[in-house]
Amino acid sequence: MGTRESYEQGRGTGRRALLGAAVLGAGGAVLGLPGAAHADARHGGGGLKSLPVPTVIGHRGASGYRPEHTFGSYELALDLGADIVEAGDLVPTKDGHLVCRHEPEIGGTTDVADHPEFAGRRTTKVLDGVSTTGWFTEDFTLAELKTLRAVERIPAARQHNTVYDGRWEIPTFEEVLRWQDEQTRRRGRQVWIYPETKHPTYFRKLGLGLEERLTRILRRHGKDGKDSPVIIQSFEPSSIQRLNKLVGNPLVVLLSSAGSRPWDFVEAGDPRTVADLITPKGLEQIASYAQGIGPTLDLVIPRDAQGNLTEPSTLVADAHAAGLILHPWTMRNENTFLPADFRKGTDPTAYGDVFGAFATYFATGIDGVFTDNADTGLLAREDFLRG
Numbered sequence: 001m002g003t004r005e006s007y008e009q010g011r012g013t014g015r016r017a018l019l020g021a022a023v024l025g026a027g028g029a030v031l032g033l034p035g036a037a038h039a040d041a042r043h044g045g046g047g048l049k050s051l052p053v054p055t056v057i058g059h060r061g062a063s064g065y066r067p068e069h070t071f072g073s074y075e076l077a078l079d080l081g082a083d084i085v086e087a088g089d090l091v092p093t094k095d096g097h098l099v100c101r102h103e104p105e106i107g108g109t110t111d112v113a114d115h116p117e118f119a120g121r122r123t124t125k126v127l128d129g130v131s132t133t134g135w136f137t138e139d140f141t142l143a144e145l146k147t148l149r150a151v152e153r154i155p156a157a158r159q160h161n162t163v164y165d166g167r168w169e170i171p172t173f174e175e176v177l178r179w180q181d182e183q184t185r186r187r188g189r190q191v192w193i194y195p196e197t198k199h200p201t202y203f204r205k206l207g208l209g210l211e212e213r214l215t216r217i218l219r220r221h222g223k224d225g226k227d228s229p230v231i232i233q234s235f236e237p238s239s240i241q242r243l244n245k246l247v248g249n250p251l252v253v254l255l256s257s258a259g260s261r262p263w264d265f266v267e268a269g270d271p272r273t274v275a276d277l278i279t280p281k282g283l284e285q286i287a288s289y290a291q292g293i294g295p296t297l298d299l300v301i302p303r304d305a306q307g308n309l310t311e312p313s314t315l316v317a318d319a320h321a322a323g324l325i326l327h328p329w330t331m332r333n334e335n336t337f338l339p340a341d342f343r344k345g346t347d348p349t350a351y352g353d354v355f356g357a358f359a360t361y362f363a364t365g366i367d368g369v370f371t372d373n374a375d376t377g378l379l380a381r382e383d384f385l386r387g
Contacts, residue, residue: 047227048250048291048325050190051083054384055368056377057194058082059330060089060102064372067150067161068109069100070168071179078183078191082374084231087176088195092208097142098173098217102153103127104199107134110148111166118144128199128263138206145170157334157349173214177221180229192229196254200239201264211239215246224248233294236264237277237286244289252292252327253277255299274299278315283322292325292367300328300364307340309360316365329370331358331377355380 061073062080069089077085088100105127106112112121112135121140124133137145150168152161171179176193183191197210204210214232218224226248233252234240240251258275265272276282278299286293301312319326332338336348342357344350354373358380361369371377 047190047229048231051192051368052381053367054362054381055083055327056081056374056381057084057086057327057368057370058374059086059370059372061085061087062372062374063153064158064333065161067152067164067168068102069171070150070164071171071175072164072168074171074176074179075183077374078187080375081378083368084192084194086196086370087171087180087193088173089198090173090195090210090214091137091198092203092210092213093137093140093142093145095141096208096213098210098213099137099142099145100171100173100176100195101137101198104137104203105132105134106137106145106148106170109150109153110135110170111151112148115148128202129266138203138208142172157336159349173217174221177217177223177230181221184229190229192231194231194233197232197234197236197239197243199263200234200236200242201267211242211246215243218247218249226250231292236262237289238264238268241289250292251290252294252325253286253290254294254329256296258299278318280318280322283319283324287322287324290324292327293319294327294329294370297328297331297361297369300326300361300366303339309339309341312364320365325367327368327370328361328366331361331369331371331373333373333376355383359384 058077060068061070062076063073066073066076074085074087089102090098091101091104092098102109112118118135121135122133123136123139124131125136146169148170149166150170151165152158155162173195180191180193197214200210215224218228218230223230224247228249231250231252232243233254235254235256237253240253243251255274255277258278259273261273277286278295295315299313299315301309304310316326331354333351333354334349335343335345335352338352338354338357342354343352354376358377362380362384369377
């Protein structure tokens with residue numbers, strides 16, 4: 001039997017397991033699942049239980065339709081029905097403000113190259129071991145960054161998004177929190193956001209530590225407690241451990257490919273890889289300071305050499321046994337981003353069988369998913385929950 005057919009037959013089992021988790025409540029350690037000694041009770045409060053399961057998270061807003069990390073993208077994600085908006089890959093400015101960009105290098109996400117006054121700022125830096133050339137947020141004041149406008153990051157795949165190039169400026173995290181409150185009042189429901197500390201070891205070495213800045217901002221807005229509608233994530237476990245001591249917010253450790261090493265591990269000489277972190281022992285350790293993990297989807301269902309999905313791993317069951325939620329990343333509609341067995345035709349920018357792919361991942365029991373296309377994710381969830 002083919003892989004897709006076997007997954008479809010397993011949907012009933014996956015759906016029952018998922019709905020069981022929903023009855024317990026979405027929220028990592030607050031699920032009350034057996035396993036690890038969970039993170040401090042200050043974290044991951046009852047607010048998480050109000051979120052639908054599986055949770056649909058607008059990846060950098062509605063980045064399938066608008067340039068990412070703009071208020072246009074964030075607001076559209078809410079209009080489309082996203083349960084949470086990933087509002088903020090947080091990087092600092094020269095004068096210490098936190099702004100929302102996918103990376104500190106902004107040549108690909110802003111019109112900075114069109115500003116001759118900033119031509120001399122173009123430089124090459126080593127970012128987490130990778131030589132990177134461009135313009136970096138830490139070399140600009142906030143006032144200077146506010147003169148720039150956002151552009152589509154992947155125009156070759158999303159040419160239709162380029163019509164919005166230049167329309168929106170770079171938001172600060174303070175502005176995002178005020179926007180969150182405004183949208184909550186306007187829509188009559190609590191709006192959730194999901195910021196990420198980006199390259200925290202790199203910035204700490206520059207004297208621009210992210211966690212303390214983030215904590216001060218959250219406290220100013222009264223959003224540093226366990227019931228805060230702000231979930232914080234990072235690819236560096238030490239950043240989450242630091243935040244575990246500073247705030248009560250729900251915390252999530254992001255996980256890349258199995259063979260990769262978090263950059264803070266590299267800097268510290270820690271030989272462990274992501275493969276070590278997703279063992280039952282590694283997950284128990286994560287559960288001592290975080291409420292969830294955000295693995296790449298390939299850790300949930302690996303792909304073969306041709307890019308087709310294989311059998312699901314034990315990660316979902318192992319993480320749930322440790323009391324952790326799973327919010328994997330990232331579902332996108334275009335063929336180029338989908339597993340090979342869910343692509344349609346030969347145009348990499350055309351949409352594939354994204355509903356089939358969503359159903360397959362939901363059947364594993366994941367608690368939510370990041371997606372560039374929140375409307376597609378919500379329809380897929382409706383299909384899945386109907387059985």
